[in-house]
Amino acid sequence: MxxxxxxxxxxxxxxxxxxxxxxxxxxxxxxxxxxxxxxxFYFVASKGISTFTQNGVNFWDFLTGNTWNPGAKGADGKPLVGALPMILGSFLVTILAAVVATPFAIAAAIFMTEVAGKKGARILQPVIELLVGIPSVVYGFIGLSVIVPFVRSVFGGTGFGILAGTFVLFVMILPTVTSMTVDALRSVPRHYREASYALAATRWQTIYKVILRSAMPGILTAIVFGMARAFGEALAVQMVIGNAFTVPNSLTTPASTLTSVLTMGMGNSVMGTLSNNALWSLALILLMMSLIFNLVIRWIGNKGGNTK
Structure with a gap:
């Protein structure tokens, strides 16, 4: 029982x-x-490697070639599918946008958390949220109507190019970097500030030597997310960069990025052809470059966190 x-x-x-x-x-x-x-990852990789396994394109030539014309062949009989102009364009636009946006984002975050306090947050937070909610096509139209003529009048040329794309992406990633930097600064323990003030440090000495250094891993993570958006942005950049398949020799000459070429070409190619496979190869490169950016910056962030 x-x-x-x-x-x-x-x-x-x-x-x-x-x-x-x-x-x-x-x-x-x-x-x-x-x-x-x-x-x-499997889908993009299986499509992307078809350019090299089925169409016989040399991988190194694909990365270093500076001519993009999948429908034609060179004097040696090889397809003209050089991705170097798009790779350089993506790197330049992303890095320059991050370099320009980071100081503004850190300054705005410091103002919101350390200078103006709750009052500053009430003023700037709605502005940041508004910038996040604006569609990318609106940024593209503003860039086409304002930034391109401005670049043309100040720097010369057509106005289309890396510089115009940098200005557009700067505004687009600024809210992301700012919001995450604010969270990183607010996560710094209060006793860090109190200990610094107890040692007779000024407000700006405390911000620079204590708060910013303690929040550095979080700030680097914010930069990563901003770069990820800049790296993957397509429509707004396509409208202002000029979409020229040439290696950019200055910031004011028309150029192209991986995303702009994908946006323009994917709907105009037939599945299984060289032009379509080459576009998938660009997508694979875009995916791998984004992954590498995240791994490298996260490693830097972890190193920064261990040295606090």
Whole structure:
């Protein structure tokens, strides 16, 4: 005869069953996310390597070639699918936009958290949220109507190019970098500030030598997210960069990026052809470059966090 007390003790409680159910749901959600990411990588990679496995394009020539015309062949009979102009354009626009946006973002974050306090946050937070909510096509139209004529009148040329794309992306990534920098500064423990003031440090000495250094990993993470958006932005950049398949020799000459070429060409190519496979190869390069950016900057952030 079974002991009812023993059975009740061995039986899982309602709270334990809920915990098991919650763990199962969490595991399934994580598994689905991992599967989706792996499927995306596999799909892009399988399409991207077709240029080299099926069409016989040399990988090094693809990376270093400066002529993009998949429908034609050179004097040596090889397809003209050089991705160097787009790679350089993507790097230049992304890095310059991050370099320009970072000082403004840090200054705005310091003002919101250390100078103006809650009053500054009430003023700047709605502005930042508004900038985040503006569609990229609106940024592109503003760049086409304002920034391109400005660059043309001040720096000469057509106005289209890396410089115009940098100005547009600067405004687009500024809210992201600012918001995450604010969170990083607010995460610095209050006793860090109090200890600095106790040692007779001024407000700006405390901000520069204590707060910014303590928040550096978070600030670098904010820059990563800003660069990720700049690197993957297509429509706004396409409208102001000029879309010329040539290696940019200055910031004011028309250029192109990986995303702009993909946006223009993917709908005009036939699946399985060299031109379509070459576009998938550009997508693969874009994916790998984004991954490398994230890994490198996160490593720098971790190094910065260990030296605090």
């Amino acid at each position: 079974n002991d009812p007390i023993r059975e009740s003790m061995l039986k899982k409680s309602k709270a334990a069953r809920r915990e098991t159910f919650g763990k199962t749901i969490s595991f399934l959600a994580i598994a689905i996310i991992v599967a989706v990411v792996a499927a995306i």
